[in-house]
Amino acid sequence: MAEAPIRAVTMDKVVALCKRRGFVFQSSEIYGGLASTYDYAHYGVLLKQNVKQEWWRAVLQERDDMVALDAAILMHPRVWEASGHLEGFTDPLVQCLGKCKKRWREDELRAQQLGSEHAEGEIVCPECGGKLTEPRQFNLMFKTHMGPVEEEAAVVYLRPETAQGIFVNFRNVLQFARRKPPFGIAQVGKAFRNEITPGNFIFRTREFEQMEIEFFVPPAEAEQWHRYWMDERLAWYQRLGIRPQHLRLRAHGPDELSHYSSATSDIEYLFPMGWAELEGIANRGDYDLRRHAEFSGEKLEYVDTATGERYIPHVIEPSAGADRALLAFLVDAYDEEEVEGRKRTVLRLHPRLAPIKLAVLPLVSREGMPERARRIYEELRSAFFCEYDEGGSIGRRYRRQDEIGTPWCATVDGQTLEDDTVTLRDRDSLEQVRIPASRLRAEIERRLAEPWAPPAAPRS
Ligand code: ATP
Numbered sequence: 001m002a003e004a005p006i007r008a009v010t011m012d013k014v015v016a017l018c019k020r021r022g023f024v025f026q027s028s029e030i031y032g033g034l035a036s037t038y039d040y041a042h043y044g045v046l047l048k049q050n051v052k053q054e055w056w057r058a059v060l061q062e063r064d065d066m067v068a069l070d071a072a073i074l075m076h077p078r079v080w081e082a083s084g085h086l087e088g089f090t091d092p093l094v095q096c097l098g099k100c101k102k103r104w105r106e107d108e109l110r111a112q113q114l115g116s117e118h119a120e121g122e123i124v125c126p127e128c129g130g131k132l133t134e135p136r137q138f139n140l141m142f143k144t145h146m147g148p149v150e151e152e153a154a155v156v157y158l159r160p161e162t163a164q165g166i167f168v169n170f171r172n173v174l175q176f177a178r179r180k181p182p183f184g185i186a187q188v189g190k191a192f193r194n195e196i197t198p199g200n201f202i203f204r205t206r207e208f209e210q211m212e213i214e215f216f217v218p219p220a221e222a223e224q225w226h227r228y229w230m231d232e233r234l235a236w237y238q239r240l241g242i243r244p245q246h247l248r249l250r251a252h253g254p255d256e257l258s259h260y261s262s263a264t265s266d267i268e269y270l271f272p273m274g275w276a277e278l279e280g281i282a283n284r285g286d287y288d289l290r291r292h293a294e295f296s297g298e299k300l301e302y303v304d305t306a307t308g309e310r311y312i313p314h315v316i317e318p319s320a321g322a323d324r325a326l327l328a329f330l331v332d333a334y335d336e337e338e339v340e341g342r343k344r345t346v347l348r349l350h351p352r353l354a355p356i357k358l359a360v361l362p363l364v365s366r367e368g369m370p371e372r373a374r375r376i377y378e379e380l381r382s383a384f385f386c387e388y389d390e391g392g393s394i395g396r397r398y399r400r401q402d403e404i405g406t407p408w409c410a411t412v413d414g415q416t417l418e419d420d421t422v423t424l425r426d427r428d429s430l431e432q433v434r435i436p437a438s439r440l441r442a443e444i445e446r447r448l449a450e451p452w453a454p455p456a457a458p459r460s
Contacts, residue, residue: 009334011272014327015201017334017345021404023047024202036198036205043404044326046355046385048209051326052188054352055211058236059186066184066213067177071165073190074146074156082295083164083288084260085141085157091196093138094123098130105196106135118255140193142206158192163317165189166214167288170300181302181313182225184215188322200273202323209322216302216313219286223263225316226283230265233279233318237267237325241350241454242332246270247278260287269328278328279320286312329353332454333405339430347405348428350452356406357384358444361397363413365390373412376422376437383441384448402427408447410440428455 018024023044027037040048060066080086092106102125107117109132114121125132142158145151159165166185173185188211198204217225230249238244252264264282268275289312293300303310333347351357360377362369370390377388387406389397394411401409409425415434416422422440423432435443 007272008336009272009331011201011331014272014330014334017347017403018044018201018330021400023330023404036195037207038202038205043355047329047349047353047405048322048326050353050355051329052209052211052322054240055188055236055320055322055325056186058232059184059213065179065182066186067173067179069166069169069173069185069187070189071162071169071187073159073192075159075164075168077156078295079164079168079292080141080157082291083167084291085160085164086139089141089160090137090139092135093196094132094135096125096128096130096132098125098128100125100128100130102127103196104132106132108197138194138196140195142192142194159190160193161191161319162187162189162210162212163214163288163319166212167292167300168296170216170289170292171298174302180304182215182217182221184213186211186213188212200271200276202327203271203273203276205323208324211320211322211325213316213318214288215316215318217316219311219314222283222285222314222316226263226265226281229316229318230267230281233281233320234267237269237278237328239451240329240353241348241452242269242328243454246332248275250275258282260284269331271328271331278324279318282317282319284315284317286314288315289313344399344402346402346427348454349405349407351407351448352452354405354407355385356387356401356404357408357448358440359387359389359397359401359406359409361388361394361409361411362390363394363411367414368417369412369414372416372437373410376410376412376440380441380444384444398425408444410437412437 021043022041025039025041026033027039028034060068093103094106095101095103109123109126110119111117113123123132124130141160143155144158145154146156147154166187188209190207191210192207195204195206198206215225215229234247234249237247246269248268250266250268257264261282262285264280266277267279269278289300301310301312329349333349335346335348337344358380360373362373374388377386380386398409407427410422411425412422416437420437421434422437424435425432
């Protein structure tokens with residue numbers, strides 16, 4: 001893979017823009033914030049909704065071998081015994097015995113200090129250089145109680161992944177949907193992990209959203225479908241504008257594989273802090289269905305009524321994070337450039353991801369321009385997200401739209417009042433064309449349906 005160019009974007013700049021422009025806020029900020037917990041603000045809500053909608057479009061709407069599911073966050077505690085999470089969903093925790101007493105993930109420190117998470121040798125506290133305790137396995141599941149009594153029998157867990165909701169519904173879905181492998185079940189929802197070292201803004205948090213598919217296949221076809229889903233998911237990020245040189249596939253080594261997986265590859269993105277996982281694509285074999293069959297006593301297999309053939313399907317799991325994907329889209333879109341001697345910050349988001357598709361702006365706030373612009377905005381807003389803005393100079397209003405990634409601005413000026421045409425400004429090329437106001441809707445819809453790629457020579 002070719003080395004990626006040095007970029008102007010930093011995590012600090014993205015975090016600052018997210019706060020300034022209303023994408024993401026620190027949670028409970030007026031109380032000093034809750035560590036690594038974030039709230040999505042107006043534009044963040046719209047952007048995340050678009051990320052999820054593009055995922056649904058690709059994995060469900062444009063296919064005929066997938067069905068949707070939205071399972072509950074709380075599940076029967078036996079689910080987590082069967083899945084192996086109660087026993088195995090742990091990270092090695094060490095604590096500093098020196099001054100700072102901070103807690104760390106032992107495997108991460110080994111990787112940072114000795115080059116590999118499995119390397120032998122002494123590691124120290126990265127904060128104060130102190131000695132560390134022996135590692136102990138720390139379970140990442142959040143525990144709570146169901147009902148009014150806080151006793152052991154009432155313990156339930158916040159799900160640490162959405163996947164198990166799919167496996168336990170396998171039989172129900174098979175019955176109603178009349179499917180035959182290969183077919184998949186797709187789900188988007190919250191997951192919770194009591195991460196020891198969350199961080200890097202919304203990259204790793206304790207509450208996050210996943211977009212997961214469990215794709216059930218005849219055992220002999222598992223490898224082929226694993227390859228298929230790697231290609232398919234990588235292409236999805238690229239279609240939505242992530243530069244190919246910022247994406248790579250990395251196969252897990254044998255010592256990294258989870259307890260259930262015979263092969264896993266991560267799609268990694270070049271974040272400002274380095275390459276990191278965006279999505280995992282695992283070949284889970286028949287582990288999950290076999291375990292749930294064993295623990296529940298129910299048969300979880302596919303039976304072909306015509307041939308009598310029966311088997312436990314194997315599972316390919318493309319598992320993505322909605323928040324992490326959103327962060328990657330933001331980072332990749334972030335750009336700074338100089339236009340006519342002034343610095344401009346612009347989010348070159350794919351138009352379909354952009355929170356607002358069109359801003360309608362009167363050139364000045366008099367001579368009937370605001371009234372005309374407002375009418376255009378009201379006509380268009382039922383078709384796509386639009387904004388009307390008449391406050392401040394036109395240059396300032398353009399820059400504000402650039403910063404939230406609005407791909408197009410329609411400006412109502414003196415000529416509009418004569419011939420009812422508006423100027424349509426493009427966020428990336430800054431080109432302006434004049435078109436009749438009556439054609440705006442069709443033009444924006446046409447542009448939204450077109451393939452899109454980021455400008456050829458990214459400055460950052
Ligand atoms: P990591 O190695 O980063 O901890 P993982 O391999 O444990 O991740 P998976 O269990 O494969 O992650 O989860 C699938 C996806 O869910 C990840 O690729 C990521 O996009 C998302 N995800 C997992 N944990 C978090 C988290 N703490 N915060 C935000 N997103 C997460």
